[in-house]
Amino acid sequence: MAHLQTKLISHQQRILRLYKAALRELENWYPSRHLFRYQAVLMRQRFQENRDEKDLIKAKQLLLAGEQELSDKRHPQPMKFPYSAGGISFGREGRVVDGVLDHWHPLEKAQYPAYFTRRDQRKQEFVERWHKKYGEHHVEEHH
Numbered sequence: 001m002a003h004l005q006t007k008l009i010s011h012q013q014r015i016l017r018l019y020k021a022a023l024r025e026l027e028n029w030y031p032s033r034h035l036f037r038y039q040a041v042l043m044r045q046r047f048q049e050n051r052d053e054k055d056l057i058k059a060k061q062l063l064l065a066g067e068q069e070l071s072d073k074r075h076p077q078p079m080k081f082p083y084s085a086g087g088i089s090f091g092r093e094g095r096v097v098d099g100v101l102d103h104w105h106p107l108e109k110a111q112y113p114a115y116f117t118r119r120d121q122r123k124q125e126f127v128e129r130w131h132k133k134y135g136e137h138h139v140e141e142h143h
Contacts, residue, residue, distance in 0.1 A: 011056075011059065011060070011063065014063055014067075015047070015063060018063065018066050018067055018070065019043075019047055021070055022043055022066075022070055023040055023043065024078075025070060025073065025074065025075060025078075026039045026040055026043060027079060028075035028077075028078045028079050029075055031079075050062050101116075101119070
């Protein structure tokens with residue numbers, strides 16, 4: 001858990017997060033699906049063995065030991081999803097400025113009449129709100 005915690009999480013939630021993180025780590029170490037599935041079944045068995053632990057102190061120790069083991073066995077080059085933080089495509093979504101649509105040819109705008117009618121209406125509402133909030137813009141001429 002490398003992020004700053006802002007709320008308390010229960011013991012059960014920590015176990016579920018540990019299990020999910022352990023499975024993600026197995027995906028890093030075993031890229032072949034059949035090898036990963038075999039290791040995932042073994043991991044699930046390890047969690048199931050201690051599922052009904054009644055002693056809270058021992059359960060806490062098992063959880064801490066599991067988190068430490070996960071930390072010790074991190075893959076040096078983990079797989080990252082392309083659009084997730086750290087992925088190769090993270091932050092590459094291009095932002096199209098809305099003003100570009102103002103320069104479309106009327107024949108292009110005619111292909112989407114409902115969209116441009118509503119867009120013009122919303123632009124007019126925005127301008128009216130701006131004038132209501134800030135007043136009219138007056139430019140003073142300097143001689």
